[in-house]
Amino acid sequence: MPDFVDQVVLHIRAGDGGNGCASIHREKFKPLGGPDGGNGGRGGDVILEVDPNTATLLDYHRRPHRKADNGKQGQGSNRDGANGGDVVLAVPNGTVVKDAATGEVLVDLIGSGTRYVIAHGGHGGLGNAALASTKRKAPGFALLGEPGDALDVMLELKSVADVALVGFPSAGKSSLIAALSAARPKIADYPFTTLVPNLGVVTAGETIFTVADVPGLIPGASQGKGLGHEFLRHVERCDMLVHVIDCATMEPGRDPVTDYEVIEAELEAYGKLGDRPRMVVLNKADVPDAQELAELVRPDFEARGLQVFTVSAATHAGLRELTFAMGEWVAAARANRPVEEPTRLVIKPRQLGETGFTVRKVNDNQFQVTGEKPERWIRQTDFTNDEAVGYLADRLERLGVEEELVKAGASAGAEVIIGPMEGGYVFDWQPTLSAESVRTGPRGTDSRLG
Numbered sequence: 246m247p248d249f250v251d252q253v254v255l256h257i258r259a260g261d262g263g264n265g266c267a268s269i270h271r272e273k274f275k276p277l278g279g280p281d282g283g284n285g286g287r288g289g290d291v292i293l294e295v296d297p298n299t300a301t302l303l304d305y306h307r308r309p310h311r312k313a314d315n316g317k318q319g320q321g322s323n324r325d326g327a328n329g330g331d332v333v334l335a336v337p338n339g340t341v342v343k344d345a346a347t348g349e350v351l352v353d354l355i356g357s358g359t360r361y362v363i364a365h366g367g368h369g370g371l372g373n374a375a376l377a378s379t380k381r382k383a384p385g386f387a388l389l390g391e392p393g394d395a396l397d398v399m400l401e402l403k404s405v406a407d408v409a410l411v412g413f414p415s416a417g418k419s420s421l422i423a424a425l426s427a428a429r430p431k432i433a434d435y436p437f438t439t440l441v442p443n444l445g446v447v448t449a450g451e452t453i454f455t456v457a458d459v460p461g462l463i464p465g466a467s468q469g470k471g472l473g474h475e476f477l478r479h480v481e482r483c484d485m486l487v488h489v490i491d492c493a494t495m496e497p498g499r500d501p502v503t504d505y506e507v508i509e510a511e512l513e514a515y516g517k518l519g520d521r522p523r524m525v526v527l528n529k530a531d532v533p534d535a536q537e538l539a540e541l542v543r544p545d546f547e548a549r550g551l552q553v554f555t556v557s558a559a560t561h562a563g564l565r566e567l568t569f570a571m572g573e574w575v576a577a578a579r580a581n582r583p584v585e586e587p588t589r590l591v592i593k594p595r596q597l598g599e600t601g602f603t604v605r606k607v608n609d610n611q612f613q614v615t616g617e618k619p620e621r622w623i624r625q626t627d628f629t630n631d632e633a634v635g636y637l638a639d640r641l642e643r644l645g646v647e648e649e650l651v652k653a654g655a656s657a658g659a660e661v662i663i664g665p666m667e668g669g670y671v672f673d674w675q676p677t678l679s680a681e682s683v684r685t686g687p688r689g690t691d692s693r694l695g
Contacts, residue, residue: 251402253305254345259393260288260313260329262367265375267387268321280373280383281323286316288366288393289329293342293352295359296335300444302400305334313364316390319372329366337402339482345397363398367391370625376636386633388625406444406457407575409483411512413504416491417528419443420558422458425568449572456571457483480521484578485571486512487524492535492542501527501542522574524552526567531557604649607666610659612674614646619663623670647676 263285270278291313305311311334317326342351342363352361370388377384410418426445443458459480480486488508490501505525525546527539539555546553552570556563602616622640627633641647650661661674 251302252399253302254309254397254399255305255334256310256397257291257364258312258395259291259364259366260315261392262286262288262369262390263316263318263326263329264390265370265372265387266319266321266324267373267385269383270322280377281321282372282374282387283319283321283323283325284372284375285319285369285388285390286326286328287369288316288390289313289331290362290366291364291394292331292333293336293340293354293361293363294333295338295340295354295357297338297357299335299337301337302340302402305400313366313393315393316366316369318390319369319387323372323374325372326369328369331366336400339403341401341403343399343401345399348399351398364394364396367393368621381636384632384636386627386630386636388633389627391621391624403482406483407454407578408447408456408485408487408571409480410456410458410487410489411480411508412489413491413494413499413508415494416489416504417558418458418489421489421526421528421556422456424558424561424564425456447568447571449568449575452572452576454572454575480512483521484582485524485574486521487526487571489526489528491529492527492538493529493532501538502545505546522578524554524570524574527553527555528558530555530562531560602644602646602649604646604653606653607662610656612650612653612655612659612661613666613669614650614661614663615665618644619646623663650674651676 265285266282268280268282270281272278291311311332313332314329316329319326336354338355338357340354342354342361343349344351351363354361368391370390372387373384376387410421412418422443422445425447445456445458447454447456457480488505490504491499492501494504527535527543529535530539536555543553543555554563554567554570556567558564601618602614605613605615607613619641622637626637650659655661655674657675659674660671662669662671664670
């Protein structure tokens with residue numbers, strides 16, 4: 246089981262709304278006391294919240310299925326059902342939320358306390374007390390609760406660190422972060438020892454900052470080779486890049502300047518990192534030949550305008566100067582950084598004049614109706630109750646669906662699909678009379694049906 250997870254697919258489902266209740270008040274000497282069915286409770290939401298004390302997505306890797314509570318059913322005596330409890334999922338700062346199917350970015354969560362409702366609970370159904378009117382004084386039906394949202398999302402964590410250590414595998418990045426901080430990453434003498442980013446907290450005088458030990462990069466990493474994109478994204482939000490260069494490598498074709506240029510080419514190809522300040526650390530100076538090589542290539546790096554430090558993670562030589570230099574860079578970056586504001590969630594209201602539905606002719610005398618309201622009303626309707634079906638017809642008529650069907654060329658007996666073509670509700674359309682002229686009958690019936 247991993248101890249660091251930066252990407253996970255989460256299967257979430259909001260709570261379903263509770264059904265409304267169809268009840269008639271009964272009391273001694275009052276056999277018809279009127280409708281008193283309560284409304285169903287609303288289903289619980291699934292909410293993502295940025296928690297500064299959360300640093301990994303490991304918990305969601307272990308338990309990827311999360312569900313909010315359902316709303317309770319309404320009861321007689323005008324008792325509404327209880328709302329379902331929300332589920333609040335804590336995520337680290339800098340979590341990107343994507344649609345798992347399309348890859349579309351839904352929200353980028355930044356700022357402690359930022360909340361985003363990723364799945365909305367279903368509305369509770371109205372009880373017959375709420376449905377009563379002067380024309381329908383004792384409804385014999387209630388509305389069903391709506392199902393809650395269900396979707397799969399990908400949570401992607403971009404480590405938010407002040408400094409990122411980049412370089413070839415086995416350049417000594419893990420050893421360096423272990424020497425600079427209390428972090429204890431895995432260290433070995435073979436490539437790709439580090440398979441997950443390591444974070445260390447470093448103190449330089451009054452400045453405290455975090456350093457990310459990013460897994461080793463190789464040529465072609467920007468196209469996904471090696472660990473590639475899997476970990477390049479971890480340096481996107483760092484204020485500063487520190488090239489850790491192995492001056493003791495014996496591999497053919499490798500030297501400090503070439504290593505620097507290869508990694509820079511990959512960072513440039515990946516993009517999004519061109520404006521970060523750079524610093525060069527010539528590591529493994531405890532090896533005699535490495536010390537000589539470091540002194541030889543130092544002028545070349547300085548000629549490029551880079552600040553250069555020769556260090557040894559093994560003996561800690563040069564680490565104090567390096568630490569305070571990084572601290573100065575971080576302090577300056579923080580002073581110039583705009584105040585971080587929580588993610589602003591944009592609400593897009595419907596434009597004025599929109600009907601809220603569309604009617605489309607599919608084939609000869611076959612039509613499709615789509616829209617939030619008609620599809621919601623279908624989900625709320627108990628089709629085993631004729632009176633409930635008649636109430637649905639009244640709602641569709643008042644919304645203007647029948648008028649639009651006539652305009653689209655529909656005639657009596659046309660096949661109408663409300664919702665998606667696959668899985669929508671299909672019925673044979675007959676122009677209906679409005680509820681104003683319908684003769685009332687026994688509860689649960691409608692004179693227009695049957």
